[in-house]
Amino acid sequence: MTPNPLLDIRIGTMVRANLDDPAAYIKQILPLGFESIQPFFWQTLGGKDLPRLAGQIREAIGDADVTVSSLGVFGNPLEDGEVDRGVLKAWETVIDNA
Known part of the structure; x- marks a missing residue:
């Protein structure tokens, strides 16, 4: 049986990865039923x-x-x-750590 990609679509949300504790926030929202998460950064990784x-x-x-x-x-x-050079550096760091 061939898998149906339409049934593989997950309900997701974005999580600000530069929060003080993004993992705690993820743990808090898991009961809401999200199936995928995208941690994201705005312009910098913030260390x-x-x-x-x-x-x-x-x-x-x-x-889960x-x-x-x-x-x-x-x-x-x-x-x-x-700021733009900082964004580029953030991209490079994320790619290097993927």
Whole structure:
């Protein structure tokens, strides 16, 4: 039997990864029924240690049927301002830690 991709669509939400404790927030919202999570950053990683954050998120999810669908970094890495260079650095760091 061929899997039906329409049945594989998960209900997800985005979680600000630069919160003080994004893993605690994820644990708090799991009972709402989300099936996937996208941790995201706005322009900078804010000093987050990505491997540590991944472990905390994995622990928060536990044995729930929840996936981390992607990581997000929002901002414009194509311009040349200071903030834009920070966005580019954030992208590079996220890619290196994927």
